[in-house]
Amino acid sequence: QEQLVESGGGLVQPGGSLRLSCATSGFTFLSYAMHWVRQAPGKGLEWVAAISYNGGEKDYADSVKGRFTISRDNSKSTLYLQMDSLRPDDTAVYYCARGGFIYGLYYFDYWGQGTLATVSS
Amino acid sequence: EIVLTQSPGTLSLSPGERATLSCRASQSVASSYLAWYQQKPGQAPRLLIYGASNRATGIPDRFSGSGSGTDFTFTISRLEPEDFAVYYCLHYGDSLRGTFGQGTKVEIK
Numbered sequence: 685q686e687q688l689v690e691s692g693g694g695l696v697q698p699g700g701s702l703r704l705s706c707a708t709s710g711f712t713f714l715s716y717a718m719h720w721v722r723q724a725p726g727k728g729l730e731w732v733a734a735i736s737y738n739g740g741e742k743d744y745a746d747s748v749k750g751r752f753t754i755s756r757d758n759s760k761s762t763l764y765l766q767m768d769s770l771r772p773d774d775t776a777v778y779y780c781a782r783g784g785f786i787y788g789l790y791y792f793d794y795w796g797q798g799t800l801a802t803v804s805s
Numbered sequence: 806e807i808v809l810t811q812s813p814g815t816l817s818l819s820p821g822e823r824a825t826l827s828c829r830a831s832q833s834v835a836s837s838y839l840a841w842y843q844q845k846p847g848q849a850p851r852l853l854i855y856g857a858s859n860r861a862t863g864i865p866d867r868f869s870g871s872g873s874g875t876d877f878t879f880t881i882s883r884l885e886p887e888d889f890a891v892y893y894c895l896h897y898g899d900s901l902r903g904t905f906g907q908g909t910k911v912e913i914k
Contacts, residue, residue: 717901719903721903721905728891728893728905728906728907728908729842729844729850729893729905729908730905731902731903731904731905734901734902734903735901736901741901742901743900743901743902779849779850783897783901784855785898788837789837789838789855789856789859789898790837790838790840790855790897790898791840791852791855791856791861791895791897791898792840792842792850792852792895792897792903793852793855793861795849795850795851796849797849798849
């Protein structure tokens with residue numbers, strides 16, 4: 685059974701850093717692209733970053749480019765998001781999601797429960 | 806960059822009624838890359854429809870999707886009490902980047 689469990693959220697001051705982790709199990713992690721998606725309080729879903737199955741390709745939303753770094757450790761089946769130079773508008777629940785696919789159809793199929801990152805002084 | 810615009814922002818309906826939600830893309834997109842999600846308060850999004858019209862595993866047949874090009878539609882044929890939630894469309898697949906619509910809230914009238 686596919687499981688994704690985020691951790692690492694918390695309260696941090698503006699300009700600070702956080703490292704989020706997403707531990708996965710129940711599927712062949714190294715076969716899938718992985719994503720981070722966030723949701724600010726009372727707002728909609730915002731795609732944040734993605735990494736290809738082997739880590740060779742990465743992409744970021746313009747709002748986080750140059751401040752956030754996505755990475756993965758396929759030996760540990762774990763996804764990471766290093767968040768630096770944090771701003772109050774980065775406050776959100778951060779979800780990790782698997783980039784699923786079948787017969788040329790693509791979607792985010794499995795999601796974690798989310799971890800809350802709060803940026804405030 | 807693709808922008809997805811969902812309408813209406815809020816839909817007020819009664820149980821048993823039909824809900825029709827729209828997702829319009831700023832440029833033509835492949836149906837293969839269009840998905841729909843349901844999100845309830847305090848929960849992660851749940852995949853309902855992928856490839857514009859394919860129901861995900863375990864999703865009841867009252868949920869359906871259609872469309873092509875720039876216009877996509879998500880329909881709940883008869884609303885059940887548990888269907889009142891926020892619904893999002895997602896474009897993903899022609900690159901690593903994902904794009905969500907801003908969401909449609911289906912609320913009880």
